[in-house]
Amino acid sequence: xxxxxxxxxxxxxxxxxxxxxxxxxxxxxxxxxxxxxxxxxxxxxxxxxxxxxxxxxxxxxxxxxxxxxxxxxxxxxxxxxxxxxxxxxxxxxxxxxxxxxxxxxxxxxxxxxxxxxxxxxxxxxxxxxxxxxxxxxxxxxxxxxxxxxxxxxxxxxxxxxxxxxxxxxxxxxxxxxxxxxxxxxxxxxxxxxxxxxxxxx
Amino acid sequence: xxxxxxxxxxxxxxxxxxxxxxxxxxxxxxxxxxxxxxxxxxxxxxxxxxxxxxxxxxxxxxxxxxxxxxxxxxxxxxxxxxxxxxxxxxxxxxxxxxxxxxxxxxxxxxxxxxxxxxxxxxxxxxxxxxxxxxxxxxxxxxxxxxxxxxxxxxxxxxxxxxxxxxxxxxxxxxxxxxxxxxxxxxxxxxxxxxxxxxxxxxxxxxxxxxxxxxxx
Numbered sequence: 001x002x003x004x005x006x007x008x009x010x011x012x013x014x015x016x017x018x019x020x021x022x023x024x025x026x027x028x029x030x031x032x033x034x035x036x037x038x039x040x041x042x043x044x045x046x047x048x049x050x051x052x053x054x055x056x057x058x059x060x061x062x063x064x065x066x067x068x069x070x071x072x073x074x075x076x077x078x079x080x081x082x083x084x085x086x087x088x089x090x091x092x093x094x095x096x097x098x099x100x101x102x103x104x105x106x107x108x109x110x111x112x113x114x115x116x117x118x119x120x121x122x123x124x125x126x127x128x129x130x131x132x133x134x135x136x137x138x139x140x141x142x143x144x145x146x147x148x149x150x151x152x153x154x155x156x157x158x159x160x161x162x163x164x165x166x167x168x169x170x171x172x173x174x175x176x177x178x179x180x181x182x183x184x185x186x187x188x189x190x191x192x193x194x195x196x197x198x199x200x201x
Numbered sequence: 202x203x204x205x206x207x208x209x210x211x212x213x214x215x216x217x218x219x220x221x222x223x224x225x226x227x228x229x230x231x232x233x234x235x236x237x238x239x240x241x242x243x244x245x246x247x248x249x250x251x252x253x254x255x256x257x258x259x260x261x262x263x264x265x266x267x268x269x270x271x272x273x274x275x276x277x278x279x280x281x282x283x284x285x286x287x288x289x290x291x292x293x294x295x296x297x298x299x300x301x302x303x304x305x306x307x308x309x310x311x312x313x314x315x316x317x318x319x320x321x322x323x324x325x326x327x328x329x330x331x332x333x334x335x336x337x338x339x340x341x342x343x344x345x346x347x348x349x350x351x352x353x354x355x356x357x358x359x360x361x362x363x364x365x366x367x368x369x370x371x372x373x374x375x376x377x378x379x380x381x382x383x384x385x386x387x388x389x390x391x392x393x394x395x396x397x398x399x400x401x402x403x404x405x406x407x408x409x410x411x412x413x414x415x416x417x
Contacts, residue, residue: 185273188269
C-alpha cells in the first residue's frame with residue numbers, strides 16, 4: 001500500500017497560527033487571533049475570513065512576511081517526520097503561496113496552497129482559495145492508494161472527507177468539533193501524533 | 202516488559218445494563234473514574250490507545266486530562282458494532298504485539314504490574330479471573346494452566362476477564378468477540394488477575410466493597 005500524508009500547516013506543522021503571528025508586526029495580534037479562532041471553529045466561513053485577514057495584512061511587504069514566517073516556531077518532531085518521508089508528505093494549506101513557499105522549501109516538501117495576486121513585493125489580494133479536498137484528489141492521482149489527513153480546524157474537513165484516515169490534532173487548541181466527527185484518531189501531543197503517523201507508514 | 206509497545210483500552214460501548222447515562226469507564230470508584238485507574242496501571246506503555254464511541258467527548262476530556270500522550274481511536278459505529286470491532290480499529294495498523302484491556306473494569310494494580318513483567322514476548326497470554334457469575338465465558342485449563350477452551354455452558358473455576366497480550370493474533374473486522382479470535386491459537390498460557398468488571402449495578406456494589414483489596 002502506498003500512503004501519502006497531507007498536513008495542514010497552521011498549528012499542525014507550525015507551533016502557532018501563522019496569521020496572528022504575522023499580525024504582531026502591525027500590532028493587531030489579538031484582533032487577528034479572534035478572527036482566526038472563529039474561523040477554526042467554523043463561526044466564519046474560511047474564504048471570507050481569509051480574504052478579510054489578508055486585507056488586514058497586505059500592508060506588510062511580501063518579502064517581510066516571508067522572513068517573519070521563516071522564524072515561526074515549528075513542531076520539531078513533525079518536521080523530522082516530514083523530512084524523513086518527504087516523497088509521501090505534502091503541506092495542504094489555505095495560506096498564500098507567496099507567504100509560505102519559502103517555509104515549504106526550508107522543510108523540503110511540496111505544498112498545495114491558495115494563490116496570491118501580487119505586484120512585485122506588494123500583495124494585491126487573493127486569486128484562488130485552495131479547497132483542501134481538491135488537493136487530496138491531486139495527491140491521490142499521483143498513485144497513492146491511502147491518504148492520511150492531519151489537521152485541526154474546520155478548513156480541514158474537506159481534506160478529511162476525501163482522505164482514507166483523518167487524524168485530528170489538538171496540540172495547540174482542541175480540534176474543531178466537526179473535524180473530530182470526521183476523524184479516525186484524535187491526538188493531543190506531538191509525540192502521540194508522530195507515534196500514530198509511524199503506525200500508518 | 203521491553204516487548205510491550207501498545208495497549209488498547211476499549212471504552213466505546215453503551216453500558217446499557219448499568220443504567221447510568223455515561224460510558225462505563227467514566228463510572229467513579231473511590232472518587233475517581235475507572236479510566237483513571239486503568240491509565241495509572243498502563244502508564245509505562247509507550248502507545249496507549251483508547252477506543253471511544255458512546256459520549257466520546259466525556260472520555261476524550263478525561264483521557265486528555267490524565268495523559269495528553271494517549272491516542273484516541275474513534276468508533277462512531279459503536280451502536281451497531283462489537284467490542285471486538287473497536288479493538289480491530291485500534292490494532293489494525295499495529296505491527297507489534299499489543300495488550301487489550303476492557304475499559305469497564307478495575308484491575309488489581311500489583312497484578313497488572315506482575316502481568317507486564319511476565320510477558321516475555323514469546324507467546325500470547327490470556328487473562329483470567331476466578332468465576333464470579335453464571336453467564337461468564339468460562340475457560341477450561343489443562344494441567345499446566347494453559348487455556349484449551351472457551352465456552353459458556355459448563356461453569357469452571359476461571360473465566361475470561363477481557364485482558365490479554367496478543368502476539369501474532371489479529372482482531373478481524375468481522376470478529377464477534379476478542380476471545381473468538383484467540384480460539385484458533387489455543388492452547389495458550391494464562392495470567393490470573395484480581396479484577397472486577399462493571400456491567401450491572403450489582404457489579405458496581407461488589408467492586409465498591411472489594412476496592413480496598415486492589416492495591417491502589
